[in-house]
Amino acid sequence: MSTPSRAPRARASRTYVGWRPAVLIPHPGEAPRRPAPEDAGPPEGGRAGTEGNNEAHTDRPLHIALAGLGLLMLLCPLLWGLRILPGILALAGVFACATLAVPVAVALLQGRHVASERVRQARERLAVERDERERLLHERQRAHAEAYTAWQSASRAYEAQPHWYGVTVPEGVDSVIVAGGTDAGWSALLTTIGLSRLREGGDLTVVDLTGHGVSRELGRLARRCAVAPRHWVLPADLPSVTLGTDLDAGQRARILSAVAAAGSREEGVDADETLLLRLLEVLGPHAGVREIIGGLRALLTRADDDAEDDPALSLLSRDERDHVRARCGDDQDVWARAWELERRLAPFEAVGTRADDTAYAQVKIISVDRASGEEAARSYGTYAVAALSELLGDRPAGTAAPAPARRRTVVVCGAERLPAGEYEQVLSVAEGSGVEVVLLFRSPSEPVLARFEDPRCLPVVMRTEDDADLLARAVAEHPGGDPGRLAVHRLTETVGRQAEPETETETDEERLFPSPHTESGAVVRNAAAAVAPLDLLRRVSSATEWGRATARVRGVDAPPDGGSGDRSPVRTGGTDAAALRALPETLALVLDPSGPVLADTNPGILTLSTATLATVDDSWKSGQGTDAGHGTPGATAPPGPRTGGRGARTAPVTGPDDTGGRHGREREWYPAPVGADTGRFPERVPPNLGPPPERLDWRA
Template structure:
């Protein structure tokens, strides 16, 4: 490019100089002789030869530039081909590596989590969660007790999976199979009285101490009169005898009937306690089949107590409290303790009983999992003792409570992004050529003539003089001025800037709307540790186990990737913690294109 730009000037200088010298010498030689004409011819030939040399050198330089450009192009093409091969190899290796990584893994509630509360969701989501979570608990923690209070048998798929894998399953449907239940097996009269009193007064405040004491005294006296063999049917018959209700009592022997009627309480006390007797009888009568079984049910890997499918009944509500009392006794005093305890539908359980159950499970190393349909009332106060999982919460108030539980945090969000790319290029070529010629000629001539006479007074003589002059002058001047100049300037500049600004805001870590839009099988797990709350999105679809890239352990944390950043210098870019496909290396850098020499 430079040689091409200088070619006209070089030709003009060489050929013009030779031609000008030859012309001058030829003009001089026309007056002075052949020597100057010969010198002029030589000067002309020298100028033409120099111009020819300039053309030859330009051709040589042009050929060299073309060859260099071809070599650079071929080198760049080879580099591009090598880069494409390296890129294909890198992509193939990354694809093979990623295909070998598990895409799905397990989520742990935390190493020290003894209790897990799951809030929200529907029955389909509960069934999937119990299947996935229950099979994991059975495989890792051993025997499990499952209490299904949903009334829709959300545990049936877990039972099928456990039975299909050779585990022993013990299913008891309540209240249809009350006669075959062992909720009262092994209870002393004192323990039975405590369980009944707590069940009857479960929804009442603790200030109702007088009523609790009255019921405790009546039941204690009746159980002592009935002896060791106590069932709900015999207890209901004894209460009817105390109230002087007509009818036969085949559940009691004649001696037991006379003892209860004549010796247990006086007439005044029975009249005063008639309201309590009526309430106790109304509570015990629906549970008459309970206590028929005298021995405990066989031990099983999965023990399930489920409410039969149907609407909410009085017997079902009474059984909820009795089941909780049975669980407390089994965890506290049972000969064998389960590895995990799962209660589906714990919304209506008394808060103090749930707290007591949670304390027992924590002290004895039993994993407690509670499933609540709604986040309201006592559930809002009960969650937080361990890990909490949130499924879909359709109600906006419940979603707000969930967002408040996760908490707020300070974040720096991008508020403005400015990018500027500019460039300037200036190319200036200026040629100046000038010539001036001046010729002057001047001629002047002049004539002077004068006459003079003189004389004195008183004398006769007279003088006379005359002079004449002429002058001629001629001048000539000639000058030639010529100037030539060429100016070339080149400027090339590029400027680039990338700026961003961030604003500090205080907002929800998880927005309430997120909880309202969760899919059926999605779960947001909130784990508490020393650094605060950790939010882990989780999927509990049982079909995931059929996928080819499923691991039975937690996914490893993705490493930080250090590679060339787009549009800037090299920077470290950490991947999101939930990404199942971490990268370990940056792709090969593309070779820079080289510019050929000018």
């Protein structure tokens, strides 16, 4: 088993869509058993004593014979003294016994010598065997020590490895298409994408057309991170919206014609755009929607009408009204078109009329009031998305491109309410522009599902009821992968049932009386600045309902195969229609190019000690030694990038002269360049001063 090495930092420009459960280091099993000494056998003289006993048993008849001969030798003189035997016979008997006893005694002495030699050899063999046993025991103990050390390392690596790995948007992908989902699931996904941008100081724009305020948790998180989100609720905040008010005449004509086409028809959009362009030629390229409506009414009124009772017409002088009639024509078709355009553009009459020259905002949210209705949401959404498309496709002169470490993301929730041409336009603008577009469709259509085959698009499927069969067919056409990637964790199911994030719009107190400080006392800022991962996870835990719900069920976060015999907390999901209907609210099926993978979009997972910002691919590459990596699979050093200084200050983007001309109020919609001055701080920092060094990331 390879030794874990230091993990590289994750790329700061990654966009996270969720986390997946995985255990890359298997359970090491039971600890190796310590070898016990083998039986020592008999004592050192045991075998020698045994051989001596055998020798004594063999020589016993000779000892008996020798004893008998000795007794007979003593008996012969005794019998001669008692005059029982003659002297000659007694002497012959003694000599005969002595003659027989000598060879027997010699044989016994020779046997004893042989037995002693055998005992000595046996003792030598025992000593050699004992030394060999001790050597083998020491070798086995040494091998056991090495095996136990390796087991300890594997056990520590297994226990300390992450259980949750990030799922990110792959490199080379410009857009993300989300099909299906509930308000809670979209809230979790939007917050996860938001923390990706907050982590690096990137720019985030959200257009929420659901009317349910799914961006509320994101706004809370941004404010707790000391980033003031700029939030417009349409139509109430139309007068303060600066989006699209200072674009060129051709761009504004396209936006307003798209709004008119979204309300009823689409076949006359080119004629509407031509009529609006002619009006702007007469009224000027920076004429407001109120002046444009006045020009449309001028086409519908007689030349002798003084327009004293019409506030829109009164904005135009008599010469301007006459010029409008002369330039735009007075035929019946123009009147009918002007009448329909006026009716469609009337809700936007006040757009930008009370907008202040505000600075750049890192997080911008445009949401639609649920009381407006579906048709109004379609019109407002079309205006916002069309204006964003024009802004993204036409960067003003003097505006630097975003730094490589930062990315800009545009999220549209409820994109099914937009005309097909508008979301196709914003997707085409995103290609190759460094802007990431995320479109969330509650009920995707066939053209939307056709985008699943685009290599520059990442398809994501969430819980759905009505369109489950349609989405299941689209998923089936995607290349398959490892079934182990379709893992559903018990924590995902538990949080999906318990979490109830608020999806209402922000309270009047939050909107009318915003505090310049967060609860911790930090000053809320508009400029983009990276948030350290450790600070970010604390804010997720304290400011969002997702973090609190995850903390309540933290105990169910366990490795899938802990070796304890407990039931695994992970089950294998499916991709059929029934499985898509039963998906937990926060679970998303990401159709990654390498195969489908189930990712939990719950941002509260980041607060778990077992979560990491690294991906499974990062860990596998480094663990297998194919790339320069960060250790064995699942190495316990999850990367947490060190982004720029927490005190970095950036400035709103202005035109060359900063006189409030073209793009004067649109600069908040462009990312602030790194190192630019905001005008609120000194141009030069005094020596030896600056932001404090970033705290070490405990997760790395």
